[in-house]
Amino acid sequence: MSAQNSTAQRTFRLPDLGEGLTEAELVRWLVAAGDTVAVDQPIAEVETAKAVVEVPTPYAGTVSELHGEPGATIDVGAPLITIAEVTPGGAEVTPGGAEVTPGSAEVTPGGAEVTPSAARAAAREAYRDEERAGARPPAPAEASGSGNVLIGYGTPGGAAGGRTRRRKGAAPSSAPVAEPARTTPPADAVRVVSPLVRRLARDLNVQLARISGSGPDGLIMRRDVESAGVTSAPQGVTSAPQGVTSAAAGVTSAAQGVTSAPQGVTSAGEADARTGLAVASRTPVKGVRKAVAQAMVRSRTEIPEATVWVDVDATALVDLRHGLKRRDPGSTPSLLAFIARFVVAGLQKFPELNTRIEETDDGQEIVQFGGVNLGFAAQTDRGLVVPAIRNAHALSARGLDSELRRLTALAREGKATPADLTGGTFTLNNYGVFGVDGSAAIINHPEAAILGVGRIIDRPWAVDGQLDVRKVVQLTLTFDHRVCDGGTAGGFLRFVADAVEQPGSVLADL
Numbered sequence: 001m002s003a004q005n006s007t008a009q010r011t012f013r014l015p016d017l018g019e020g021l022t023e024a025e026l027v028r029w030l031v032a033a034g035d036t037v038a039v040d041q042p043i044a045e046v047e048t049a050k051a052v053v054e055v056p057t058p059y060a061g062t063v064s065e066l067h068g069e070p071g072a073t074i075d076v077g078a079p080l081i082t083i084a085e086v087t088p089g090g091a092e093v094t095p096g097g098a099e100v101t102p103g104s105a106e107v108t109p110g111g112a113e114v115t116p117s118a119a120r121a122a123a124r125e126a127y128r129d130e131e132r133a134g135a136r137p138p139a140p141a142e143a144s145g146s147g148n149v150l151i152g153y154g155t156p157g158g159a160a161g162g163r164t165r166r167r168k169g170a171a172p173s174s175a176p177v178a179e180p181a182r183t184t185p186p187a188d189a190v191r192v193v194s195p196l197v198r199r200l201a202r203d204l205n206v207q208l209a210r211i212s213g214s215g216p217d218g219l220i221m222r223r224d225v226e227s228a229g230v231t232s233a234p235q236g237v238t239s240a241p242q243g244v245t246s247a248a249a250g251v252t253s254a255a256q257g258v259t260s261a262p263q264g265v266t267s268a269g270e271a272d273a274r275t276g277l278a279v280a281s282r283t284p285v286k287g288v289r290k291a292v293a294q295a296m297v298r299s300r301t302e303i304p305e306a307t308v309w310v311d312v313d314a315t316a317l318v319d320l321r322h323g324l325k326r327r328d329p330g331s332t333p334s335l336l337a338f339i340a341r342f343v344v345a346g347l348q349k350f351p352e353l354n355t356r357i358e359e360t361d362d363g364q365e366i367v368q369f370g371g372v373n374l375g376f377a378a379q380t381d382r383g384l385v386v387p388a389i390r391n392a393h394a395l396s397a398r399g400l401d402s403e404l405r406r407l408t409a410l411a412r413e414g415k416a417t418p419a420d421l422t423g424g425t426f427t428l429n430n431y432g433v434f435g436v437d438g439s440a441a442i443i444n445h446p447e448a449a450i451l452g453v454g455r456i457i458d459r460p461w462a463v464d465g466q467l468d469v470r471k472v473v474q475l476t477l478t479f480d481h482r483v484c485d486g487g488t489a490g491g492f493l494r495f496v497a498d499a500v501e502q503p504g505s506v507l508a509d510l
Helices: 116-132 195-203 222-232 287-302 315-327 335-349 397-412 486-501 503-507
Strands: 005-013 023-029 042-047 052-056 061-066 073-075 079-088 305-313 355-360 363-368 374-376 378-380 383-385 426-430 449-453 457-463 466-480
Touching: 005 061, 042 079, 195 222, 287 383, 305 457, 305 486, 315 335, 315 466, 315 486, 315 503, 335 374, 335 397, 335 426, 335 449, 335 486, 335 503, 374 397, 378 397, 449 486, 466 486, 486 503
Parallel strands: 374 426, 426 449
Antiparallel strands: 005 079, 023 042, 023 073, 042 052, 061 079, 305 466, 355 363, 378 383, 449 466, 457 466
């Protein structure tokens, strides 16, 4: 039947969040079923390993269904929201819901006519087969929508997965596209799409080839792997990697890629097989903690790091700041801002440390930058994050202090965007705020070095042959030995140390 206006049910799936992330936790909905939404209107807040971000809708219409409850973990590509979209007429809809648009058929080189529905069916099936084989093809372009997939990510217009672009000259769609019949996948392909399901199977030591999937066409779902893992577990012990326990412990099955995500699951009476002690709780490793763990493992695995350190007399710098604070208490930079300025100057003198290693077809190459994006470690309620001060080389100590305060506040409020938390070329880590003197810090991959600053405390110090009490701080530099040798690392550290000890002479040149 034909109509001037038609209502199409559009399901918006959680988009690719970038940075290699495959899931996000739903923090809260910004809309409710029955609400009217506009294109690019934020519909939900999700928490990734990078930040809490708002997800805008690429469709306008009435909210039909919300897929997931706050606190749930949603896989990339899983349904997020369904919107009833009213579109202009011009297409006919069959009773089965398939779109039939006049003049929209395509002709293959062999001369056979291929309708858009058939082309979409072939594309979907190719996608499924490649996913089942463990490889995901590039996502096709969008048919409609703004392309503004996630605020702060700056994705190009029209980029998303799972929807096809309308062929030039074809009439706009006025009805939902019917899901084509699935064909039988290759007999030797394991029917599993989600990488999380594969990982869970590895954690539970479950062989996917021996599982009969309960999803469409035998697709293996998370519940199937969990069931197989519970069945194979020893009596009295529940397998629970990544904080997942059996359904009896309160974890719901994850149809369509949505899983329940408690902060901690306690299993009464459960005994640890290795120690014989009772298990008090299990906490899922996710969000920021998961991202930090993965980054630290990758850093220690890939980077041959070396560490040098030096104790520094910071009395002159402390006195300089006290003098500035007496004259202008409202705009005096912090001690960390002064040290950050010395670090930037040191990186301009020793640019080998402001680099990263990149893999090429011929091996590896060292990429050196024409400026400094200074990252700094910030502890938040969500965990450790590293905001980056972009173009730090162009800022004074006051400018750096302003950016340190601004980005720290955003990070602790959970409002920092992915752009704020990425792009650093060197990291400064002030662990002195925790009351410790030194630390063999782990490099923030893929950077080449990190400078740690300990607490400033009173210590006995020899000055002109006389023992005196001075303000002493320990500076520790951990660097990638592939990008430079000890002479360069030692020269950089000595430059920063000398600047801390004699700040007046160095600041005069900055």
